[in-house]
Amino acid sequence: MTSTKHAAVVTRFAPSPTGKFHVGGIRSALYNYLFARKHGGTYILRCEDTDRVRSKKEYEEYFLDVFRWLGLEHDAYYRQSDRTALYRDYLEKLIAADKAYLSKEEPKEVGQRSEVIRFRNPNKKVPFHDEVLGDIIFDTEELGDFVIARDFENPLYHFTVVVDDHEMGVTHVIRGQEHVSNTPRQILIQEAIGAKRPIYAHGSVILNEARAKLSKRDPLVRPALEYQEDGYLPAAMLNFMALLGWNPGTEQEIFTLSELVDSFSLERMQKPGAVFNPEKLEWINKEHIKRLSRDEQAAHFESFLAPEIKTLPGYEKTKLLKILPTVIERISHFGEITSLSAAGELSYYFAEPTYEKERLFWKDERDSTKLLERLVKTKTLIGGVKDGDFTRENVKNALWEYANGEGRGQVLWPLRYALSGMEKSPDPFQLAEILGKDKTLERIDRAIAITHGT
């Protein structure tokens, strides 16, 4: 059981900069962050770049950007490549105590050394407790004398992790179950260097739709920042990831970061693997968008608007605020605004729509005379709305009785088409308000002219 009175909780997340940090990794970072914050502890971010060949500075910056975006602030930052001297000390001590030794090898692959440092495996059974899985026991015999360093300057993962966790006073190791089988060998090293065993919590593995572990090849598993580029909200990302393998025990689904901090507990972490479900992400993101302030929504709206729209002659930034609600209800992430613009579903607010006369007819109607009559009447009625009162409600009121008598489709469809030039759009009253009285009447005039035309 997790004691609730830890003197000082220290957690860490330790990514390695060998590729663009992908979404799957967010969850472990989040859980470590949440647990530390919840208990007033320390959250460490550690760059595991001992693999000098594969590690790249740009990838380190990449995950740093990811956490900046997500707002997962760390209390301390370490880079393993800065700590070679420390690892060397431990290596030397281990060798001096005959707990590790220099071993002559026959290189099996290019790049392999002819001498490495191996751990002298006591070959015993290692039982350990896991906060989510319970008690587990491993026989470490099959591990053999595993390699812990290529040489004194090049220690390997299992070794550096243990040294660092020990030096940094890490109390809780929260990670995915893919690390369960790494645990016994890390425990062996802990015992050899005299380190205290941390509390382990191995959460569920994140799976793709095929129920296999998320790999870098999965189309789903995109570099984390692509979600930022697509206009997902950090809070939504965090919310979604948190619920993948953990639940609050209540029916609450939408959480802010600080709400997650309050609710998080190791006890409610999930054992079975969890499938990454993009549809749920969409929904959660939409919920978070709804909870944004008008100004925040508007800022995102503007930044995701296609440049083609912004350069339209009729483009006015002030109109954005009026369009905003109609756009918000149509999207789940802001990136969709780009496709909306591309589909022409935004441009009619700023530029005269073009369309064929035929499109103005409601369903099977083909009576040009009737159509003309209705457009003219519509124009008269809308024209009667006072300039200062040109709101959605007032336009609707001005038209409603007539539309009901004539048939709503017969009146409203041509109106809406005249205003938008689109098969699909917000309702005509809404459009009229956004366009303003002058533009609205102007577009009805154009529809009348087009109807005359043929």
Add this chain to the structure above:
RNA sequence: GGCCCUAUCGUCUAACGGUUAGGACGAAGCCUUCUCAAGGCUUAAAUCAGAGUUCGAUUCUCUGUAGGGUCACCA
């Protein structure tokens, strides 16, 4: 294959031996409606199988089956 872990609607999950097995996403239908959204209501949808233990198993035990993880001079 060895070792380890897991098993409730399609998906995320709730139910610390007694519930009509609950919620959410998604799906379908209906309402609203000129269209598209949004919104509201409703429905379908699950305890892997077989033995035990028990008055009673989703829940405990065992076996089977299935799935996953891991077996580097990567992390």
